[in-house]
């Protein structure tokens with residue numbers, strides 16, 4: 001686990017907050033520095049509002065930093081999987097899947113050929129032909145997870161995604177993640193569940209007020225975090 005795939009150097013990100021006539025900068029990520037290595041599962045922990053989801057959005061290149069540098073190994077593709085998935089609600093599940101796969105570098109032909117696997121994994125059957133606006137949140141999660149499994153991005157970003165769906169789907173997604181943990185794929189996982197963190201993560205990054213409070217082996221960092 002020595003090949004660097006991504007690196008943050010003194011990264012800062014501020015959101016603008018408008019209060020009446022005034023607008024101020026709210027630094028959500030501050031001077032954040034860490035490296036991510038190919039094939040590792042890095043867990044991200046921290047209190048509510050610490051900046052964990054924002055960090056995933058920065059890695060996915062959905063938002064840009066106001067300060068510092070983010071280095072990605074050339075051609076590295078990261079995919080964010082979160083409950084607030086960026087689906088187009090008017091399009092069908094199948095069309096959303098094709099669109100996501102194409103964004104992640106597959107050709108349209110390849111993307112179309114993966115639909116039957118997505119159908120099998122998600123168990124959405126004919127629902128895949130209906131607009132995503134008609135899906136329950138669990139069904140959206142199934143679709144998102146199934147797309148991510150087929151897309152095999154270099155970096156899979158999971159934001160509190162392991163406790164979603166019904167019991168059967170939780171079991172299925174956790175089995176799939178176990179396979180990923182033993183593969184070359186890199187994962188960054190945000191979770192408030194100690195069980196999930198211990199089960200999957202090699203290292204943990206502890207974020208406090210948007211900055212790196214500690215990073216290191218999972219058991220050690222979790223012990224320190226729980227002492228607080």
Ligand SMILES: Nc1ncnc2c1ncn2[C@@H]1O[C@H](COP(=O)(O)OP(=O)(O)OP(=O)(O)O)[C@@H](O)[C@H]1O
Pocket residue numbers: 015016026028046047048049050051052053054055
């Ligand atoms: N679009 C936005 N505009 C303004 N402030 C935002 C925006 N998105 C997030 N924030 C603020 O940034 C801070 C960090 O949010 P973030 O969602 O990254 O936290 P988190 O660590 O993932 O929290 P949680 O554990 O509650 O999910 C919060 O204070 C939040 O209110």
